[in-house]
Amino acid sequence: MPKRVYHNYWVYILTNKPRGTLYIGVTGGIDDRMERHIKKEGSKFTAKYNLKRLVYYEEFQYIFDAIAREKQLKNWHREWKINLIESENPDWANLWKPLGF
Template sequence: MPIDREPCVYILASQPRGTLYVGVTSDLAKRLWQHREGITGGFVARYKVHRLVRFEMFGDMEQAILREKQLKNWHRQWKLNLIERDNPHWADLAVGLGFDPLAPHGSHDGS
C-alpha cells in the first residue's frame, strides 16, 4: 500500500533526542520533500528538523488531526518514549521511503 495521499501524523527530529516537530499531512512523501528542501520555512527550516523518526497512518484526516493535537500537547518525555519504543536508534525512516540519507548533523550546507 503506498503511503502517499493518506492521512499521516509524523514526528521530525533535528538529531537523536534533539528538537522535535509534530505535523500532519495527507501526502507524507511530498511533505518530507518540502521540509528537506526548505519550502515550508518556519520552525522546521530554522531548527533543521529534517529526520523522520516516527509516523502513524490513519484512515481519515479527522483522526490524524486529533492525534496530531494529542501529541503536540504531550510532555516532551512522552514523545521521546514513543519514538524510542519503535525507533530506539533514531534512524531516519525517510530513507526507507526512498529519500537519500541526511548529511551528518552540523554539516548540512543547505543545498
C-alpha cells in the same frame, strides 16, 4: 474521475538529532511533505532548526483521526514523546526514503 474510497494521512515527528528539537505535523502526502521539509520549504520552524529526520509516523484513513492524534501528541510532555519515538525507533534512524529508492 472516480471518488477515492481510501486515502492515507500521516502524523509524523521530525528532529535534527536524537533527543533534539521535535516537530509534530500532519499531512495527506508524506512524500511531498518530506521533500518540502528537506528543501526547507516545509515550515519556518523546521527550516530554522534544520528538522529533516523523520523518526516517527502513524498512518490514518481519516483526516479527522489524524488531526485528533496530532493535537494529542502536541499536548504530551516532551519525555512522553521521546518514549514514544524510542519504543518504535530506538536508534532515531531516519525512516523516510525518497521516492524511487
